[in-house]
Amino acid sequence: MRILLAFIFALSCQWVIASPTALDNPSPQASFSSLVQQLPAASIKELSPLVDQLAATNDPKALTLLEALKDGQLYYTKDNKTVVRIIEENKATKEVTTETILEPLTTQTINTKTIKKIRVNNALRGQIGDYLSALKLFAEDETVRQAAIADFITQPDPEQVGLLQQAQANEQNEQLKAQLSIALASIDAHNSALPENQLAAVTLLAESQHMETFYWLERLQEKTTNPELKQAISTSMDSIQSRRDRYKMVENTFFGLSMGSVLLLAAIGLAITFGVMGVINMAHGEMIMIGAYATYVVQSLMPNHIGYSIWVAIPVAFLSAALVGILIERLVIKHLYGRPLETLLATFGISLILQQAARSLFGPLNQSVITPQWMSGSWEINPMLAFTYNRLYILFFALMVFFGLVLLLRKTSIGLHMRAVTQNRAMANSMGIRSGRVDALTFGLGSGIAGLAGVAISQLNNVGPNLGQSYIIDSFMVVVFGGAGNIFGTLYAAFGLGMINKYIEPFAGAVLAKILILVFIILFMQWRPRGMFAVKGRFVED
């Protein structure tokens, strides 16, 4: 690895003085191709020196090759052991488009069965990664360069000083230049022979946005005997620490909001069926499960368009869960209005039936739902603060569903009917509203929204027969805490509980946080038995 970096350094110097490399290496092309031809037969242990040699060939194609190897895109054909790289994959037809690495460059579409992967392990991926990050210091794309510099800040290595100085001299972007100074300062702080250089480096490190620098300084502090330097280190460490604490607050708030958004999604459906209609629906969790399975089915029907499948899944999940909800209402719950205990038992039975139905239909194993590319990874604001995309999208989705529902209830005639029936059934009937139909629609709406929650949850959790079980308790908790019958109560309760949970968790751990939340709710309900925002007015019974 170090030899490698030294080589790259030498290489980048050569760029500057523009000397042809071909002189040192009589036939780089030949050796590159012979190395490539060795790949199919090599075991993982033999691959490691091969990678070093490949990198050292300085062949322009080495970068593509190594990147493909690292990402598991490098294969060889079973018949004549030609090394190929995958360009495009068609999951439905099980075909891939491949391109040969060596001349002549040919592209062809073949069945996946005819090729075999060149397997790599973690150590090898790390080895290639190190090599690539050295090369990436000189990449065209700024974000690529930034990531490469971050690698050098988090793992300072004195042997790379020359390379970094080279990069700094080439760098045009001021911000990245500053980052490179920090990378160099990390090395200087430990290695510089001159105390004043060390002092300057340590002072500069206060600007670092990496927690690694903090520990790097801590180790220096244990080592050094210079009191002035010790003082400077403490100051720099404090400044990093306080920056970290600030971002930690923001991060915790985001975690809380995100957890709240999942609680909200799971609970709004219930806020309608339980909160508005007063039906204790123990099968609510299974409506979420139906939505999640709908996402899985849609995805397996369009394996080549995973990115769009989510958009198709949203209406499909809503409709299928709503349909099941309406069926349950018409067949079972209709006959049980006003008998909460029987409703509870009947819906509990339905939930078990639906679970076992899922188990019989899809098997007892979890199904894998692929997270689309645009929902993976995180939005990195700086190295200390990043928001994961899937959580971010789900937060927006939850708010959209919520406000969509509020609009529906307040601004449409069906919403008006729903409110009328739940407030005074007899009066609504005499005004010509078909309350039976409205009941079915309301229950269908609540179930459909649970189905939407299933789409979101399929991106976070397992899709399996037990999915609903893990959300039913939380959903009731949120609705009861917020005050049954008040949709906005559910909103505040969901985000409130999410935030409390996420602020407790760093100190108490996840197990205790959960217990404390439940204790808190029990105590709260003693004080306000009808929840935070109790419905008031003459239509409130008892």
Place this chain on the structure above:
Amino acid sequence: MSFIEQAKRLLGMSLVCSAAVVMSGCEKPAEAPAAPAPETAPTEETVEAPTFDGEIKVGVLHSLSGTMAISETTLKDTVLMLVEDQNEKGGLLGKKLVPVVVDPASNWPLFAEKTKELIEKEGVDVIFGCWTSVSRKSVLPVIENLNGLLFYPVQYEGEESSKNVFYTGAAPNQQAIPAVDYLMDAEGVERWVLEGTDYVYPRTTNKILEAYLKGKGVAEEDISINYTPFGHSDWQTRVAEIKEFGSAGKKTAVVSTINGDANVPFYKELANQGIAATDIPVVAFSVGEEELSGFDTAPLVGHLAAWNYFQSAEADVNDEFIAKWKGFIGDESRVTNDPMEATYIGFKAWAKAVEKAGTTDVDAVRSAMYGIEVPNLTGGIAKVLPNHHFTKPVLIGEIQADGQFEIVSQTEEVPGDAWTDFLPESAKIVSDWQDPAINCGNYNTETKACSGQNY
């Protein structure tokens, strides 16, 4: 699409069953234990249908409904396959093996009741079953009282050796300790996160690992231990903590005893927060091929798992087993996993012991078990030890994008240790059911006495 075909096939059945299933669990007619009269069974036209002289009943005690059905259904099918296979070879002692399948429905007390039913009512000669430690603990008093025989096929926390149970899965020294050794040697890990679900197996395993790491000179502040509830799905805070713990400039790894369902959200969060296997590798003890088939494996590539068997193990006997399994279950995409192999070696060892003893009497079979050697599926030999554990090789595998494991390390066969050597209170306890001078599962080498505890 396979699920549509499945849907058609199963719709009728599910409708009929779903009503009954609430109470009893759905038993497919084919597996119904109703004693098959000899004249109804051989409808197949094949020649040489073996003639049998009597029956040996084999109890299958795995949950077919409820939360554990996800893992245990596969093991039920494995036992049925092994029984079918044995019958094709002429049964045992000239008798036909008859499986008796019951469904304890992931309900721990029900495990004890069903065990009693199997032994007293059905009169089974052996039971293959249980998955969670709590279900095994629930079965223990019953099986010891009625002197039954249980083969337990899952890796567990150790600290137990019952006269009536054979532990065919890994003890901690056959999984956890070698995995930690691998990370230390091959990846140079110096800082450890022990992450587990909050129940007995992770807590005991982590206690052993903590003592082991400290014995290796790892400092207190380089170990972070944390537990989360069952089915934990919001990993944001914990993953952020792991990320920060790993930024101290020392190579960090996570040793995960996270239980099944909480794994998907955990790995997703790791990937989304940008932690790759090359930064902080996770070695898991509960993630196998079957679990991976329900994962989106993209975020997992490069993370590790430690088992005694991987489907990718290269051995002829393994290829044969995989082909037979796929044929039996009728689905090319089904995978094999470690508890299946443990069931396999347990079944083979029992069959061999019955032949050696010439009877299915529990005490005779038990005595015949010690020292029996059967080939395992990774090309080695599993030997039954007097402490009711087996010798097993330890394999470390890296997760690949296709949901299989690339085996990066494989040890010689390691003898299973019932009582760990790394906890002071357990180090002095040995189990030996063969040596007449000891003949118990918890002999204290200092006081020279058995603790008197039954298991």
